[in-house]
Amino acid sequence: MMVPGVAAAGGLAFLDWTVLVVYLAGTIALGASFYKGQRTTKDFFLAGRSMGWLPVGLSVVATLFSAISYIALPSVNQKYGLVFLTGAVAVFFCIPIVTRVFMPFYHRMQCYSAYEYLEKRFDVRVRTMASGLFIVWRIVWMSTAVYVPSVALRAATGGQIPLVPTIIVLGIFATFYTMLGGMKAVIWTDVVQFVVLFGGMILGIIFILRAVPGGFGAIWETAAANGKTTLITPIPEMAAANSLGAKLHAYFFLTSEKCTLLAVLVASFVGHIGFYTVDQATVQRYFTAKSLKDSRRSFWVNAFANVSLHVGLAFLGLALFAYFKQNPHPEMINGEAFRTDWGYPYFAATALPAGVAGLILAALYAATMSSVDSGINSCTTAFMVDFWRRLRYGDISVNAIGDSEEKSKGDLRMVRIMTVLLGTFVTIIACFVGQLGSIIVIAGKLVNGFCGPMFVIFLMGMFTRRAKSLGVIYGAVISLCVMWYLSFFAEITLNFKWTSTLGFVISLTSCYGLSLYQSVLTSVATKGRKLYKAFTYLSVVCIAIAILFGLFPIMGSVSFVVALLASAATVYFYGECAGLTVAATKLEWTFREQRKTW
Secondary structure, eight states, rough: OOOBBBOOOOOOOOOHHHHHHHHHHHHHHHTTTTGGOOOOOHHHHHHGBBBHHHHHHHHHHHSOOHHHHHHHHHHHHHHHHHGGGGGHHHHHHHHHHIIIIIHHHHHTTTTTTTTTHHHSSOHHHHHHHHHHHHHHHHHHHHHHHHHHHHHHHHHHHHTTSSSHHHHHHHHHHHHHHHHHHHHHHHHHHHHHHHHHHHHHHHHHHHHHHHHTHHHHHHHHHHHTTTOOOOOOOOOHHHHHSHHHHHHHHHHHTTTOOOOOHHHHHHHHHHHHHHHHHHHHHHHHHHHBBSSSHHHHHHHHHHHHHHHHHHHHHHHHHHHHHHHHHSSOOOOTTTTTEEOOGGHHHHHHHHHHTTTHHHHHHHHHHHHHHHHHHHHHHHHHHHHHHIHHHHHHHHSOOOOHHHTOHHHHHHHHHHHHHHHHHHHHHHHHHHGGGGGGGGHHHHHHHHHHHHHHHHHHHHHHHHTTOOOHHHHHHHHHHHHHHHHIIIIISSSSOOOOHHHHHHHHHHHHHHHHHHHHHHHHHHHHHHHHHHHHHHHHHHHHHHHHHHHHHHSSSTTTHHHHHHHHHHHHHHHHHHHHHOHHHHHHHHTTTHHHHTTTTT
């Protein structure tokens, strides 16, 4: 007899385990089958630029659609309702920007890494900063993407699928076939994994419609009765506010646990445009396509597949909400309080027939592995191109057409070693993520926080001649610090849906403003040394005041360290401006100038 409020052990049958084993074995066999075709780094990183539009488009969806999304979307739609679904339409607003601006731009460059452009437009410091940020962010994201579904699977199956072994198996399998087959293996396994996760979603919808008496009508009625179908989110704090400033404060900060329609639409657009234009894991897919036309077609495939997944999982969330209203889930599973993001795997493990449950759990594995393999390959590419090749050979550009085959073959062994090391590192971190407490929340905000500043750096380089190297570096760092402070350390934190938008606005303002300031200082330094000295003296006074404030006990030691770092940065800023000139070749890499050559 089941103890009230406590879950019994999960009920995975032998057939379910068979499905999982066959899926994992088939995935690694498919990836390994491309081993013989990997002769150069061009083959490993770009699949020889031989991929068609359909596999590239499906691979982009599978890359960005992690297992976190697969189990979280039904959960958030149970919590926030269909207002969260509206963010999916943002991908269509991205289509003209991605296909008509960024894709032709990258296609003309014929490069391996998106961040290679930043050295052409600015300098190596901007390039390595952006590439380094991407690598660190992706490692954190991959570790979380492995950990979160592993915890959900363990809980949903009553411990039948243990946590650490699951993490290790997923990490080893994804690393192994990525190391053997390179980008071609990643893309084709992503295609298979997309089919599995999409099929798992369809199966889940079919069986839950059968499990809820009354089917679709009863599900919609239950959701509507509980306010899950409305697009208007009530904010009592705004009604109580008596001034415009108080209303804005309530909207952006006091609604940290709510999703409003405007927040979802704006934040989704900023997040999507960042992922689709400056995220190496996505951009690298465009480089693998046979032609620009295939790249553009692939994005349309991605757009419709992405929206289809969002719609299906949103409905699945409402269906689970109705199902658990009639069949309450346990309050505890293995001593842990039941979380809404466990709902889907719990339903699969306890309410579905043998074999079907295995397919849906295989879909969770597919969503995890498609994100990890892509992350490992893109991080390895960024490291090899932006750091290893740049420092060892001095290669500013590793051209996809003119790269030395002999040099490329020599690097292939290093690439495989890096792939194994990175995959091992990600797997180890994922095993300990649970001990870091709020790392899941932190990773989620890091995802949103990455897009805004990175997108602004590219935007500044492509669309304004006023952008300067040090200005965009300092501007990006300032925006990241301010945004993360508001997200994690402020007494009343920023609404999580506004993180990416805030990062974009602050980055754009600070990068452009500091670039203009750098231009003024450079002009003053070259034309009138006396006036430049006045700027320098003023800077010294400001530095002294900052340090004095940092020494006050009320501010604490952290304030003092920040003041010292800011002072050192200011001195460096002035020193560089004294003799800085921007080469004319840098300005040739703006969008306006490049378009003349198309």
